[in-house]
Amino acid sequence: MKSPMMKRLFVLLLFTNIALAADPLPSWNEGPAKQAILQLVRDTADSSNPKFVPSEQRIAAFDQDGTTWVEQPIYTQVMFALDRVKAVVEKDPTLAAVEPFKTVVSGDWAAIAKLTLPDLEKIVGATHSGMTVEQFQAMVRDWMTTAKHPRFKRSYMDLAYQPMLEVMELLRANGYKTYFVTGGGQDFVRAYSKEVYGIPVNQVVGSAGETKFAYAPDGKGVLIKQPKILLVDDKAGKPEGINLVIGQRPIITFGNSDGDRQMLEYTQGGDGARLMLLVHHDDAVREYAYGAESKIGTFSDALAAEAKQRGWIVISMKNDWNRVFAFDK
Amino acid sequence: MKSPMMKRLFVLLLFTNIALAADPLPSWNEGPAKQAILQLVRDTADSSNPKFVPSEQRIAAFDQDGTTWVEQPIYTQVMFALDRVKAVVEKDPTLAAVEPFKTVVSGDWAAIAKLTLPDLEKIVGATHSGMTVEQFQAMVRDWMTTAKHPRFKRSYMDLAYQPMLEVMELLRANGYKTYFVTGGGQDFVRAYSKEVYGIPVNQVVGSAGETKFAYAPDGKGVLIKQPKILLVDDKAGKPEGINLVIGQRPIITFGNSDGDRQMLEYTQGGDGARLMLLVHHDDAVREYAYGAESKIGTFSDALAAEAKQRGWIVISMKNDWNRVFAFDK
Numbered sequence: 055m056k057s058p059m060m061k062r063l064f065v066l067l068l069f070t071n072i073a074l075a076a077d078p079l080p081s082w083n084e085g086p087a088k089q090a091i092l093q094l095v096r097d098t099a100d101s102s103n104p105k106f107v108p109s110e111q112r113i114a115a116f117d118q119d120g121t122t123w124v125e126q127p128i129y130t131q132v133m134f135a136l137d138r139v140k141a142v143v144e145k146d147p148t149l150a151a152v153e154p155f156k157t158v159v160s161g162d163w164a165a166i167a168k169l170t171l172p173d174l175e176k177i178v179g180a181t182h183s184g185m186t187v188e189q190f191q192a193m194v195r196d197w198m199t200t201a202k203h204p205r206f207k208r209s210y211m212d213l214a215y216q217p218m219l220e221v222m223e224l225l226r227a228n229g230y231k232t233y234f235v236t237g238g239g240q241d242f243v244r245a246y247s248k249e250v251y252g253i254p255v256n257q258v259v260g261s262a263g264e265t266k267f268a269y270a271p272d273g274k275g276v277l278i279k280q281p282k283i284l285l286v287d288d289k290a291g292k293p294e295g296i297n298l299v300i301g302q303r304p305i306i307t308f309g310n311s312d313g314d315r316q317m318l319e320y321t322q323g324g325d326g327a328r329l330m331l332l333v334h335h336d337d338a339v340r341e342y343a344y345g346a347e348s349k350i351g352t353f354s355d356a357l358a359a360e361a362k363q364r365g366w367i368v369i370s371m372k373n374d375w376n377r378v379f380a381f382d383k
Numbered sequence: 384m385k386s387p388m389m390k391r392l393f394v395l396l397l398f399t400n401i402a403l404a405a406d407p408l409p410s411w412n413e414g415p416a417k418q419a420i421l422q423l424v425r426d427t428a429d430s431s432n433p434k435f436v437p438s439e440q441r442i443a444a445f446d447q448d449g450t451t452w453v454e455q456p457i458y459t460q461v462m463f464a465l466d467r468v469k470a471v472v473e474k475d476p477t478l479a480a481v482e483p484f485k486t487v488v489s490g491d492w493a494a495i496a497k498l499t500l501p502d503l504e505k506i507v508g509a510t511h512s513g514m515t516v517e518q519f520q521a522m523v524r525d526w527m528t529t530a531k532h533p534r535f536k537r538s539y540m541d542l543a544y545q546p547m548l549e550v551m552e553l554l555r556a557n558g559y560k561t562y563f564v565t566g567g568g569q570d571f572v573r574a575y576s577k578e579v580y581g582i583p584v585n586q587v588v589g590s591a592g593e594t595k596f597a598y599a600p601d602g603k604g605v606l607i608k609q610p611k612i613l614l615v616d617d618k619a620g621k622p623e624g625i626n627l628v629i630g631q632r633p634i635i636t637f638g639n640s641d642g643d644r645q646m647l648e649y650t651q652g653g654d655g656a657r658l659m660l661l662v663h664h665d666d667a668v669r670e671y672a673y674g675a676e677s678k679i680g681t682f683s684d685a686l687a688a689e690a691k692q693r694g695w696i697v698i699s700m701k702n703d704w705n706r707v708f709a710f711d712k
Contacts, residue, residue, distance in 0.1 A: 110583050187626055231585075244630050254439050255630030256560075265626055267619035267645050275648035277626050284627075285613075290596035297516055297594055297606050298613075299628050301573050301584030316596050319604035 078224045081217040081377040087331065087369045091221060094306055094329045099228040105327040107305055109229040115259075115296065115304035115321065116218070117314050118236035118243060120351040121333050122251065124203065124213040126342045128167065128350060131238050132174060133210075134197050136166065138181035155180075167349075178239070179281035186276045187241055187265060194245035208381070211250045215333075216382070217375045218308070222251060225306070233304070235259045235296055237288035237313055241279070259295040261287045292317035308333065311351040318366060330366040332357070337372040340382065407553045410546040410706040416660065416698045420550060423635055423658045428557040434656040436634055438558040444588075444625065444633035444650065445547070446643050447565035447572060449680040450662050451580065453532065453542040455671045457496065457679060460567050461503060462539075463526050465495065467510035484509075496678075507568070508610035515605045516570055516594060523574035537710070540579050544662075545711070546704045547637070551580060554635070562586045562633070564625055566617035566642055570608070588624040590616045621646035637662065640680040647695060659695040661686070666701040669711065 082088040097105035098112060119125035139158045142149065149155045154173035157165045169177075182190065203210055222232045232253055236243055240260030247253040262284045265277040287295040293316050296304065303324035307317055310333040318330040334353060336343050345353040361368055371378065411417040426434035427441060448454035468487045471478065478484045483502035486494045498506075511519065532539055551561045561582055565572055569589030576582040591613045594606040616624040622645050625633065632653035636646055639662040647659040663682060664671050674682040690697055700707065 110577075113585075240627070240630070248439075256442075256628070258630060262627055265623050267622045267649065269648075270652070274652035275622065275645060276652060277622055277649070293596045293604065293606055294594050298569070298591055299585070301569070301587060316604060319598075320596065320606070323599070323603035323605060 078227070079217065079220050081220055081375055083374055083376050085374050087367050087374045090329055090331070090367050091224070091306075094327060095224060095228050095230075098305060098327050107327065111302060111305065112225075112228070112230040113300055113302060113304040114222075114225045114230045114232045115235045115300075115307040115317065116222070116232065117309040117311075117317070118234050118238055120310040120335065121308050121314070122215055122218045122222075122234075123210070124206070124341065125351050126335075126344070127163075127204065129238065130210045131242050132177075133201065134194065134242070135174070135177045135181045137197060137201065138193075139177055142180055149180075175283075182239065182242075182263065183279045183281040186270075186278055188276075190241055190279055191245040194242055198246055211246060212381060213379065214250055215375070216377050216380045218333075219251065219380075221308075222253070226252065230305075231257060233257045233259060233296075233300060235287065235292050235304075235307075235317055237261055237286070237292075239263070240287070259287055259292075259299045261285060261291075288313045290316045293320035296320065303328075305329070307331070310335070310353065312354050312357050313352075315357060315360065319364075322364060322366075330361075330364070331369055332361055332366055333369045333371060336370055337375075337378070340378045341371060407556070408546065408549050410549055410704055412703055412705050414703055416696050416703045419658055419660070419696050420553070420635075423656060424553060424557050424559075427634060427656050436656065440631060440634065441554075441557070441559040442629055442631060442633040443551075443554045443559045443561045444564045444629075444636040444646065445551070445561065446638040446640075446646070447563050447567055449639040449664065450637050450643070451544055451547045451551075451563075452539070453535070453670065454680050455664075455673070456492075456533065458567065459539045460571050461506075462530065463523065463571070464503070464506050464510045466526060466530065467522075468506060471509055478509075504612075511568065511571075511592065512608045512610040515599075515607060517605075519570055519608055520574040523571055527575055540575060541710060542708065543579055544704070545706050545709045547662075548580065548709075550637075551582070555581065559634075560586060562588060562625075562629060564588045564616065564621050564633075564636075564646055566590055566615070566621075568592070569616070588616060588621075588628045590614060590620075617642045619645045622649035625649065632657075634658070636660070639664070639682065641683050641686050642681075644686060644689065648693075651693060651695075659690075659693070660698055661690055661695055662698045662700060665699055666704075666707070669707045670700060 079088055097103050098107040100106060116122050119129050136158050139155055143155055143159055150159050154169055154176055198211060201210060202208060203213055206213060225232055234243055234247060234253055238260050240258055240262045243260050244255040244258045247258050264280040264282045264284045266280050268276055268278050270276050285291060285295055304321045306329040307321040308331050309318055321330055322328050335341060346355050408417055426432050427436040429435060445451050448458050465487050468484055472484055472488055479488050483498055483505055527540060530539060531537060532542055535542060554561055563572055563576060563582055567589050569587055569591045572589050573584040573587045576587050593609040593611045593613045595609050597605055597607050599605050614620060614624055633650045635658040636650040637660045638647055650659055651657050664673050666672060673680060675684050
């Protein structure tokens with residue numbers, strides 16, 4: 055090494071590495087959750103370690119809503135669908151008298167919160183179909199640039215949890231592929247997953263509607279979104295979605311609710327090193343506090359008991375995270 | 384560069400690169416197919432080229448049967464299923480009197496070749512379900528190590544086309560992800576795709592049955608294969624499967640039959656550089672010669688006309704390939 059500039063660069067790189075090695079998870083407080091994550095990464099990425107995992111098997115799975123960003127007072131995708139209903143009703147005003155559209159346009163949040171799953175399916179059917187996949191995703195991206203969360207008054211994209219973004223970075227830096235395995239719509243999440251989380255479209259497993267191959271007026275082949283469910287990527291549907299898109303069990307999996315139970319069990323069912331974690335929302339000041347009683351992101355007593363029995367790590371948002379959002383001081 | 388060893392290494396690397404650059408496709412004869420492939424790779428992987436494609440969009444899709452390995456006299460997976468029928472009938476001898484099992488155990492190839500799609504579905508249902516995904520794949524791998532092709536008297540794994548293996552290597556060396564998009568069973572192809580083609584399990588799009596999450600006796604979560612179709616990844620199902628697993632249109636796509644038409648149209652429907660190719664089986668000496676009349680791998684006159692009209696490249700096995708298999712001289 056001859057030139058002083060090269061030497062300086064080398065020293066800089068060395069210190070950057072040491073800094074990263076010293077704390078790749080700065081938004082995490084010291085504790086069992088942080089230690090377990092760091093330990094798993096050390097064990098599985100080091101070829102001399104008996105728990106080493108070949109890079110092509112280094113799969114990390116993340117639920118999205120409530121695990122990597124805010125899911126209260128209702129899922130972001132439902133917010134999008136509700137806004138889309140307004141556009142649909144504008145085009146066809148007779149719908150304003152028909153449920154569940156009537157409730158949506160009323161703006162009565164208490165009533166909206168009580169919409170049933172079949173109601174939401176009708177809304178998603180009416181607002182998420184009849185266009186090409188690309189047109190739909192352009193619509194989602196447009197909405198994302200203007201929509202604001204009702205409490206935080208910020209873009210939904212700002213409401214990703216900083217500690218989880220750090221975990222994703224750490225895993226990728228150690229040869230892991232980071233996947234979403236979400237109950238949310240696959241085409242919806244793909245519209246922003248790269249920008250917000252660094253997760254490419256081919257690493258998004260989600261609920262999916264059917265698509266129909268057709269020809270645009272210029273003769274080009276397109277896929278038209280249909281109002282018909284192909285896969286509900288929730289509960290037992292999560293392992294099924296993982297097999298369909300990833301084809302192997304994850305090594306490390308993060309969830310936050312009863313909907314993630316089977317995905318964590320499936321992860322743990324594999325041989326060798328595995329780590330299962332659940333984000334627990336116990337921080338009403340910085341985010342929200344909810345659990346067994348919540349309709350959104352239910353964390354039942356049975357799930358808590360199973361986590362304890364099976365050795366899953368419960369992440370306390372209040373105690374394990376010194377920062378929730380990138381915009382927090 | 385001070386040390387002679389470093390200099391030698393550098394020269395070696397340089398020559399290796401030149402050698403690769405000189406002919407990364409040695410089993411291809413000079414001609415429009417080879418030139419089109421090399422041109423696409425040069426254009427899309429060079430950031431100074433106006434046709435440059437960012438690496439995360441560099442997706443290559445390959446049909447399997449008849450495109451990357453032999454599909455005559457019948458698909459390899461059907462051969463596997465027929466062998467499995469024997470094991471199933473051994474367990475339940477009453478099945479030997481019931482169609483389509485009766486025909487299969489008769490060993491009458493003319494009759495077996497006439498089995499209808501519903502017959503084959505019954506056979507696949509009986510032989511590809513009721514076990515975990517892992518158990519099924521272990522079964523496929525076992526079979527693959529002993530089964531032999533009736534004409535070539537070699538392992539099916541030896542019947543991959545050497546020119547296509549070279550194309551896959553070339554694409555991967557230039558930042559492409561190589562995907563299978565096959566009408567064959569996704570779980571089946573995943574059992575050997577890495578070993579035979581260098582394609583990892585998460586890059587196999589295929590026909591898929593439903594799976595059911597369940598618990599093994601030791602409490603571990605497993606997925607049990609069900610005798611129920613979720614996705615038929617053929618014809619219009621191929622673009623749908625691509626959207627589900629890959630989430631974006633391929634840049635370069637290889638097929639060989641009417642079943643690949645929509646996948647090629649979907650590829651071409653994207654913006655920028657795209658290349659669509661069809662392998663044509665016109666080499667009865669080294670492999671097989673078949674086309675519009677064949678039930679397996681039908682290459683209809685309408686497909687030939689569309690290829691011409693849309694500018695798709697038809698690869699002549701006889702003229703474009705100087706070697707078909709790795710074991711050829």
